[in-house]
Amino acid sequence: GESVGLHLPTLSVQEGDNSIINCAYSNSASDYFIWYKQESGKGPQFIIDIRSNMDKRQGQRVTVLLNKTVKHLSLQIAATQPGDSAVYFCAEKAPGKLIFGQGTTLQVKP
Amino acid sequence: GAVVSQHPSRVICKSGTSVKIECRSLDFQATTMFWYRQFPKQSLMLMATSNEGSKATYEQGVEKDKFLINHASLTLSTLTVTSAHPEDSSFYICSARDVAGTYEKLFFGSGTQLSVL
Secondary structure: OOOOOOOOEEEEEOOOOOOEEEEEOOOOOOOOEEEEOOOOOOOOEEEEEEEOOOOEEOOOOOEEEOOHHHHOOEEEOOOOOOOOEEEEEEEEEEEEEEOOOEEEEEEOOO | OOOEEEEOOOEEEEEOOEEEEEEEOOOOEEEEEEEEEEOOOOOEEEEEEEEEEOOEEOOOOOOOOOEEEEEOOOEEEEEOOOOOOOOHHHEEEEEEOOOOHHHHHEEEEEEEOEEEO
16 A cells, blocks of 8 residues: 555665565555666656566566565565665556555665 | 656745646657655655546545646646645656556656745
8 A cells, every 4th residue: 555654664785785675565456566766866767567467577687576465576686786776666556546665765885 | 768857856935835847758648647746755645647638636635726737738747836835845756658558658757856945
């Protein structure tokens, strides 16, 4: 569901390590999900998406996993780089709109 | 790639004044545009959905007379914050969906930081 009023959790990782960012969604009927990256003072950027008929999808350095049983999404970033520092949001498709999840701040330590 | 241009990027205004934010799709036709609000360190909250040529659909709790949305063409939507007050200070973001209607092709503007004094 929507996360208005909740402050974003923070994940701190060492440069070169893998990052795993998690997201819970609310509607078991949702059939499409997107991960976005948002840098400070900018709009969200599309990273990767997944449909509900899949449980895993890979992109360049990123993998999204979908567990429909527990309504959980994760974004894995391999070999995290300083440029990956940002806020990451999952979004689920609802009828006619996208609903954003809580978001996680990723901090990459050099 | 497709670009959504949002202006202004930052605006400071006095309490009681109105502020207009523009959202333009530069190289595609956007039949639907979405307006979000984002408070510091929080998620994006959908305010309203606007379809070209028709009235906007507002989310529950969003005052339509306070946040006026106009989507008069396939490339332009505007959000006007009327009689702005300090509690309206926020980051406003628009997004546009192309005529194919797919969410894979949902593009976001760069946002407008509104500060009401």
